[in-house]
Amino acid sequence: MSDYAVQFENVVKDYPTDILGRKKLRAVNGVNLNIEPGQVFGLIGPNRAGKTTLVKILLSLCRATQGTTRRLGRPVSERRTLARVGYMHENQAFPRYLTAAALLEYYGALTLLPEPEVRRRAPQLLERVGLADRSREPIARFSKGMVQRLGLAQALLNEPELLVLDEPAEGLDLLGRKLLREVIADQRRGGRTVLLVSHVLEEVAQLCDRLGVIAGGRLVFVGPTADLLVDSKTGQGRSLETALEGLYQKNVS
């Protein structure tokens, strides 16, 4: 059993590009990554770098072609560890006929939380994400930002040991982003792990203890955010954008 909250060992993921599966696209190429418990880890990279695929492998949404992945110290094939994980998806499409309160009850049940526990936590969470006054309205009437807030509430429903946020700021307004920062800070204070996938560089630099940069399916940098802000050759400071530009160009080409 490993002590890491998240562990990828030489993980490879190929997607078939034709019907027969003879041609393949390598989305993730030999990724090794360990995230310690209690850490806020940021995963960044350009489009189609393999960030979301890594998250999907971690959450058992897809299977790695090769390698080993562990979630909360157990192989990802053990689904019961998902009861201790919260997940917020970037383009979440919740059933539009449900109300916010009903959605939390439904998703809480599928997380195997006891019904009284869900009934106790749902109003608190809706209050927290600013949807308490809209809790009895169908989701069909919600804006994108409100759906994202609801997505955050459902991800927190089981008080997760590992919170996975895939582009969580997408569609959120200023207050929504502030809320997100507060939630991440709370998780950190509670000694819980957060995996934040984002392309909003300031957000990642501000919130994360460590950073992983993925490009062309390979993990090209892992370390404290501060390390990336200093040019290793010259020893001079640089912006995150400049640092990432260099990494992307070197590894994608």
Add this chain to the structure above:
Amino acid sequence: MNLPAAIYAIRWLIRDTFRQSLATGIFWIMLSVTVLCVLLCLSVSVTGPAALHDKMEPTGFVARPPRAPHESDEAYQKRLADLEREAARSGTELAGGEMTLAFGLFHTPIGRDAADAVHFLELLLAGGVADAAGVLLALVWTAGFLPGFLDPNAASVLLAKPIPRWSLLFGKYLGVLVFVAFQSVLFVGGTWTALGLRTGIWDSAYLLAIPLLLVHFGIFFSMSTFLATCSRSVVTCILGSFLFWFLCWGMNYGRHVVVAAESLRESAAGLRGAVEVGYWVLPKPGDMSMLLFDALKAHDSFGIAPEFKQVQLMGAFNPELSLLTSVLFAVVLLGLSAWQFVTTDY
């Protein structure tokens, strides 16, 4: 995952299916059809039934014909008198009853007694409205439930929950089945009660239509489920289920034709073998309708296809095995759907 947890999760999936049916209006559409049929039954009235001479004897009566257009009163009375004489000569009597529908708007002479008239109506409702049109319409109306549920943007968060994927699919399948069972109980139970209240005739055999219709629907919804896991397309689910239903009907009927026709039976052993394999592998909607007709004792009122009658007489129709193999096909298809769903990358 332990059993109580699985039951707890499945209970919520069933609840979600009902919410979905309410939100999409399907619940109300099906309920409206039921209400219309119940109202029709409540509008039924049967008067002046002729008693049966022998309950086992199917044609011991002569139906009183309606007056033909442009037929004079005198001519009509003469015709009735002739019929009465004819009936008396053959040891029967002229049935003088009448059934009215829509609170007296439509009148129709009844062939036998009130029980027979009500039985005929129940057969129309179970065999025509529910079994043929009802099952196909239910397949269309519920075809969108699974593709929407399996859409990657909708399913990703659900699939990151600790319950196994197969139980998500099974829960949703069961949810649709419970929904259709609920509607079937309302339809059959409602029309049965309405007819009973109006006529005082309570034929409990009619209630057998509920499980038979549900099995029929469940078998073909397994194909819709399989198509949904493969394509996540509502159109594919509707067209595929329909085509499959017709293919199965064709195979079912074709097998009975081959068995019943002596010339085909003897001259084409290869064809017979192929048809037998197809017949036993695929679900058998024709046989299921026959089972429904048998359960409702429909043979007094409706004739069945001669090929179906012939295989029955030849002893080449095994209702239990036919039903069992149809259900087995659905179970295998659901297993394949679960495997497809479990192994799909999201």
